[in-house]
Amino acid sequence: MTDKNHSSIRIYLWIFGALTVLTGVTVAVSYLHLPLGPAIALAILIATLKASLVAAYFMHLRFERVLIFGLLAMTAFIMIILFIVPITAFVGITPSAAIGHPTPIETHDH
């Protein structure tokens, strides 16, 4: 019991170290002032990695029942739909609004 607990604590501290390093990397990369595309991709990639570490080891998802995985998979699926539908609807259907220049409305003088 003690050994298992000690190994748990050691894992937690390793993950803490990894998260600290990854936070440092994210901040350091931001100082490079990369163009928007690569900056977004890199930031999201590192953030997803950090979040996965927290979820897997601190929230014990690695050892959790399939039921919880199923719940989270369903959540992720619906969330992706909620991301994709509004964004493509906005960008694809209303290009004039997408570039910040709404079409003017004609008025008639009486």
Add this chain to the structure above:
Amino acid sequence: MSNGQATTVEISPFAIPNGRLGMWLFIASEIMLFATLFTSYIIYRIASPEWPRGWEVLNVRLGAINTYILIASSVTMVLAFSKTLTRDRKWFARFLGITILLGCVFLVIKSFEYSAKFAHGISPATSIFYALYFTITGLHALHVFSGVVINSTLLWLSRKQWEKPFFAGRIECAGLFWHFVDVVWIFVFPTLYLI
């Protein structure tokens, strides 16, 4: 068997304690809440003719410090939970106390950031970017505050409830909420401050 499986108190039809299932369901709904805010951010950013890069308008150093603070508090939270399983009351109280303290430090730093903005006449009404900044970080700060209140309450209740069989499960659920709050900030920080 993992840490979490040792705390079953009641017979649940799902083979997982009701509290833990309930907390995960709640976290799933909160994921939706923050996801819609991120969707709004994406759409508004695409639609705007101009949008500041995060470091131009926000204090990256304070944001990074806050990120580190929340990650450290997540570590102390999970350590507090592991101490409830090994029945080490002294270190449970210390770790939970540090978690609460770090949460308060996060809120203090956030208030410094906000007051600096207000002092420059910047408010949610200033621009879409600031509307999103204040909404997202404000909602997140509200969650941090709730977590601090919950953890403080549990620390107080431990005086009477430490010996009860359900107490470890309570700490576990509070820990799940606290880790979720940390995960949200892990995404909020780069989105607002770094890109």
